[in-house]
Amino acid sequence: MSFKPFLAYSASAGSGKTFALSVRYISLLFMGESPSSILAATFTNKAASEMRQRVVDSLRNLERDEAFLNAICEQTELSREELLDKQPEVLAKFLASISHIVTLDSFFSSILRAAALEIGLEPDFVTKEQGDDALERHFLNEVQAQGLLSSLVKLAMDIEDKRFSKIFDLMQGFYTVDPLLPEVQKIQHSVQSVEEHCESLRLEMMKALKDAGSADRCIKQFETQSIKELFGKKLFENEMLGEHSWFKKSINNEIEEVYARLKEALKLWGKSKEQVVLYNLFKIYDYYKNATIANAKFSGILSFDDLTYFTYRLLHESISSEFLYFKIDAKFKHILLDEFQDTSTLQFLLLKPLIDEIFAGQGQSEFKSFFYVGDTKQSLYRFRGGVEELFDKVAEHYGITIEPMDTNYRSCRHVVEQVNRWFEPTMTGYIPQKSRSGAKEGFVEVVESDEVIDEAVKQAQNLIQLGVDVDDIAFLVSTNKDGQQLQEACEYAGIDTLLKTSSSLKTLPKIATLVAMMEYLYLGDRIDAEALMIRINKSLDDIDLNWYSPLMQPLKILDRLVREFGYFEEDKNILKLLEFAGSFGDIPTFIKEFKSSSIGVAEHSVHGANIMTIHGSKGLEFGYVIVLDKLTRPNSDKSPLIFHYDENLSVEEILYRISGRDHFDEHYARLIASRKLSEIKDRKNVLYVALTRAVEGMIIIRKEKDSIFDEVGVSPMKIGEIKVSQPVFDIQKKEKKSHLVRLSHYGTQEILKEQEDEEKDLQAILFGSALHYTLEMMVRFDLSSLSKALISMQNRYGQQLDMHHAVQIEARIKMLIVHEGFQKLLQGAQVSKERAFAYDGELKQVDLLLEYEDSCLVIDYKSSKKYDLKHHVQVQGYKKALAKLMRKPTKGLILYLLEDAIELIEV
Numbered sequence: 047m048s049f050k051p052f053l054a055y056s057a058s059a060g061s062g063k064t065f066a067l068s069v070r071y072i073s074l075l076f077m078g079e080s081p082s083s084i085l086a087a088t089f090t091n092k093a094a095s096e097m098r099q100r101v102v103d104s105l106r107n108l109e110r111d112e113a114f115l116n117a118i119c120e121q122t123e124l125s126r127e128e129l130l131d132k133q134p135e136v137l138a139k140f141l142a143s144i145s146h147i148v149t150l151d152s153f154f155s156s157i158l159r160a161a162a163l164e165i166g167l168e169p170d171f172v173t174k175e176q177g178d179d180a181l182e183r184h185f186l187n188e189v190q191a192q193g194l195l196s197s198l199v200k201l202a203m204d205i206e207d208k209r210f211s212k213i214f215d216l217m218q219g220f221y222t223v224d225p226l227l228p229e230v231q232k233i234q235h236s237v238q239s240v241e242e243h244c245e246s247l248r249l250e251m252m253k254a255l256k257d258a259g260s261a262d263r264c265i266k267q268f269e270t271q272s273i274k275e276l277f278g279k280k281l282f283e284n285e286m287l288g289e290h291s292w293f294k295k296s297i298n299n300e301i302e303e304v305y306a307r308l309k310e311a312l313k314l315w316g317k318s319k320e321q322v323v324l325y326n327l328f329k330i331y332d333y334y335k336n337a338t339i340a341n342a343k344f345s346g347i348l349s350f351d352d353l354t355y356f357t358y359r360l361l362h363e364s365i366s367s368e369f370l371y372f373k374i375d376a377k378f379k380h381i382l383l384d385e386f387q388d389t390s391t392l393q394f395l396l397l398k399p400l401i402d403e404i405f406a407g408q409g410q411s412e413f414k415s416f417f418y419v420g421d422t423k424q425s426l427y428r429f430r431g432g433v434e435e436l437f438d439k440v441a442e443h444y445g446i447t448i449e450p451m452d453t454n455y456r457s458c459r460h461v462v463e464q465v466n467r468w469f470e471p472t473m474t475g476y477i478p479q480k481s482r483s484g485a486k487e488g489f490v491e492v493v494e495s496d497e498v499i500d501e502a503v504k505q506a507q508n509l510i511q512l513g514v515d516v517d518d519i520a521f522l523v524s525t526n527k528d529g530q531q532l533q534e535a536c537e538y539a540g541i542d543t544l545l546k547t548s549s550s551l552k553t554l555p556k557i558a559t560l561v562a563m564m565e566y567l568y569l570g571d572r573i574d575a576e577a578l579m580i581r582i583n584k585s586l587d588d589i590d591l592n593w594y595s596p597l598m599q600p601l602k603i604l605d606r607l608v609r610e611f612g613y614f615e616e617d618k619n620i621l622k623l624l625e626f627a628g629s630f631g632d633i634p635t636f637i638k639e640f641k642s643s644s645i646g647v648a649e650h651s652v653h654g655a656n657i658m659t660i661h662g663s664k665g666l667e668f669g670y671v672i673v674l675d676k677l678t679r680p681n682s683d684k685s686p687l688i689f690h691y692d693e694n695l696s697v698e699e700i701l702y703r704i705s706g707r708d709h710f711d712e713h714y715a716r717l718i719a720s721r722k723l724s725e726i727k728d729r730k731n732v733l734y735v736a737l738t739r740a741v742e743g744m745i746i747i748r749k750e751k752d753s754i755f756d757e758v759g760v761s762p763m764k765i766g767e768i769k770v771s772q773p774v775f776d777i778q779k780k781e782k783k784s785h786l787v788r789l790s791h792y793g794t795q796e797i798l799k800e801q802e803d804e805e806k807d808l809q810a811i812l813f814g815s816a817l818h819y820t821l822e823m824m825v826r827f828d829l830s831s832l833s834k835a836l837i838s839m840q841n842r843y844g845q846q847l848d849m850h851h852a853v854q855i856e857a858r859i860k861m862l863i864v865h866e867g868f869q870k871l872l873q874g875a876q877v878s879k880e881r882a883f884a885y886d887g888e889l890k891q892v893d894l895l896l897e898y899e900d901s902c903l904v905i906d907y908k909s910s911k912k913y914d915l916k917h918h919v920q921v922q923g924y925k926k927a928l929a930k931l932m933r934k935p936t937k938g939l940i941l942y943l944l945e946d947a948i949e950l951i952e953v
């Protein structure tokens with residue numbers, strides 16, 4: 047049998063690790079294993095749902111997926127015929143069973159839910175991504191009640207940053223790896239005697255220097271006001287003081303001897319400071335931890351750190367794995383783990399009892415397996431206790447063979463080769479990848495520009511113009527904030543986007559401004575509102591606020607402000623804000639609750655160019671990738687604490703970072719140096735992930751200075767060419783406007799950028815709506831149906847619609863009725879109008895759907911050609927969605943009902 051039960055793949059991006067995992071999963075099904083006995087864990091929800099989909103799709107269309115079918119044949123040693131024969135039965139069994147294709151977090155959450163009561167947690171808890179302000183308040187109250195506020199203030203002083211929020215971060219850092227923390231001695235240390243000793247040596251040094259007739263500038267080096275100042279002196283980087291050019295002349299044995307003692311005393315000072323800081327931190331950490339646990343239990347809202355912590359407590363202290371299996375009503379015989387390089391030690395410890403169980407049965411007749419895949423070059427989560435050594439340690443511990451894979455199945459040849467060129471010289475242990483035979487050439491381009499966002503938008507417009515489907519484009523950015531900025535620019539340029547970030551609604555400038563305006567109206571607090579208005583290019587004086595009364599409901603006020611600001615009511619983030627505001631009767635409660643809320647940013651549409659952070663793109667692939675330089679300066683890790691892991695991957699010691707400490711303490715210097723190397727490696731890993739996502743082509747936009755790409759020597763270049771089928775249409779050049787773009791919906795899906803005054807716009811909206819309505823009301827596309835539909839339209843719109851527009855509607859539809867091309871399309875088609883369908887959780891509606899025997903055609907009516915690009919992108923989205931839903935090849939058309947012509951444009 048070629049199925050190796052215990053196996054790991056350590057291989058580069060795109061080499062088919064996830065593919066191999068899916069093959070293995072399905073092979074197990076064909077080998078008769080029950081879906082409920084297999085645990086397959088991936089890193090993101092998206093990856094998990096893609097894997098589930100892949101399993102179902104492959105089981106449905108096995109014969110169409112040659113590569114997959116061959117791989118399953120090889121794994122199972124079954125012939126094609128045997129597999130195809132078994133396929134319906136395996137599919138039926140899979141669909142009827144509970145499968146466990148999950149993220150580790152959701153798996154832990156299900157474990158915890160099943161046995162929550164064992165540790166005093168209500169099983170209906172919910173999980174969320176970020177910590178909340180309530181916890182900080184709760185904790186501060188607790189600290190104050192315990193009389194520990196002075197410890198907190200002292201800590202804030204000791205920690206260079208001097209902000210309380212830094213202390214929260216540090217404690218959250220402890221909590222993330224809590225079970226791995228070392229025992230910290232609960233002895234109160236003092237630095238006073240050490241400081242006194244340092245001080246007397248400093249004075250001794252000054253005297254010795256004076257006695258030796260040293261120059262003033264030498265003596266001045268020791269004229270410091272505090273030990274901290276002395277500690278930070280650069281001269282201590284010298285092992286002997288005589289190595290310093292200033293001191294050469296007057297150096298003598300006595301001075302060197304005092305210097306050595308002073309260095310030793312300062313080393314001790316650093317250590318004592320560390321002990322004091324850690325002692326104080328751990329003292330308050332107990333309260334922080336208790337506050338966190340109490341807060342989670344009380345609110346029923348768990349962060350991912352809470353989830354890991356509680357699951358650890360549950361599995362390691364409260365119940366046995368036998369009891370766990372009983373509780374979750376499953377027993378895993380096979381475990382498959384994806385992206386293993388980012389599994390934290392703690393997460394692994396949570397899985398370990400289940401893996402041990404598999405190995406415990408080894409040698410007996412029962413068929414069990416364990417398989418994991420990963421790439422340490424893509425390890426991104428060191429900060430949350432991800433330790434890349436875990437990959438090898440696990441293999442060693444269980445005696446698992448790690449196999450390499452050397453061919454890239456994802457990217458075109460130029461991407462694979464260029465990535466090799468960048469990383470081979472700059473990344474230790476990098477093994478160049480081969481391109482698969484028959485890979486397309488593709489293209490890679492590096493553009494240098496300090497207007498990163500504008501350039502990215504320009505490049506995307508160019509791709510779209512060349513015929514690239516907007517859904518196949520992905521922008522990769524460094525931060526959520528960069529993503530938001532880019533999204534606004536894309537929206538402005540008429541490119542639909544899908545923003546996949548974890549940002550909170552509060553952080554969006556539009557939303558923040560609306561709420562600040564409410565505060566201004568209610569409390570008269572002008573400063574915040576004014577500052578935010580400037581950010582969105584407006585001034586308080588531009589806005590008419592005479593309608594306001596303090597008794598108005600928050601929803602009413604926001605609704606009015608949205609209109610005053612000319613915002614788009616259909617903007618989903620604005621809708622989310624309005625929805626939230628709807629549940630409050632008074633302004634102050636709304637403001638208070640909004641500020642402590644953690645409502646996430648809405649996704650903008652079901653299709654469009656993806657915008658995501660590089661971290662979020664891990665494991666994914668896209669046709670065309672545009673990687674953006676970081677908009678802000680790259681920041682280095684300035685955490686005041688350094689965690690050092692031991693052989694068993696527990697935290698062996700925690701070091702306190704003080705600048706200059708490496709001059710005195712060799713052990714500290716060694717760890718700091720290795721930490722710096724890790725930071726560089728982490729940054730390169732991020733770049734490696736970003737530069738390995740593209741299938742057809744990649745564009746990189748780098749800044750001239752301070753570029754994140756400098757690390758691997760990415761400089762302007764171009765290889766290959768963008769080759770896409772036919773250019774489909776011309777992008778209309780849009781002039782940039784200095785004021786905010788205002789969007790309105792009219793018709794069913796028609797989108798208009800407002801350029802005229804409000805009066806004209808209202809008529810345009812009515813015209814679009816009435817035209818759509820008339821077309822909707824026509825039973826058939828003939829003159830008698832038209833005259834009936836026109837009556838319905840007059841009943842509905844007659845009062846407001848211009849006479850001239852009513853005439854136009856009739857004339858345009860008459861032209862359509864006699865249009866030969868259009869009538870031809872109707873032949874043999876089942877016609878549905880205003881067909882609604884749900885796709886990706888959203889309700890969509892198309893104007894006209896023509897269903898033929900073996901294909902479909904989706905038609906979208908437009909009354910003007912002003913916004914070609916937007917129309918085009920929109921119809922592409924419908925086409926894609928309907929092709930999936932109808933399971934038939936689906937074409938798309940934009941039908942322009944213009945004043946003097948009917949035009950049909952294929953999309």
Ligand SMILES: Nc1ncnc2c1ncn2[C@@H]1O[C@H](COP(=O)(O)OP(=O)(O)OP(=O)(O)O)[C@@H](O)[C@H]1O
Nearest residue numbers: 058059060061062063064065066113421455456665
């Ligand atoms: N043996 C194969 N034959 C054909 N196509 C393959 C094969 N292996 C992988 N692929 C395809 O290559 C692409 C990359 O594969 P996959 O996502 O599994 O790589 P990966 O190693 O998991 O990448 P990453 O490290 O970036 O997560 C996918 O589109 C996959 O379907």
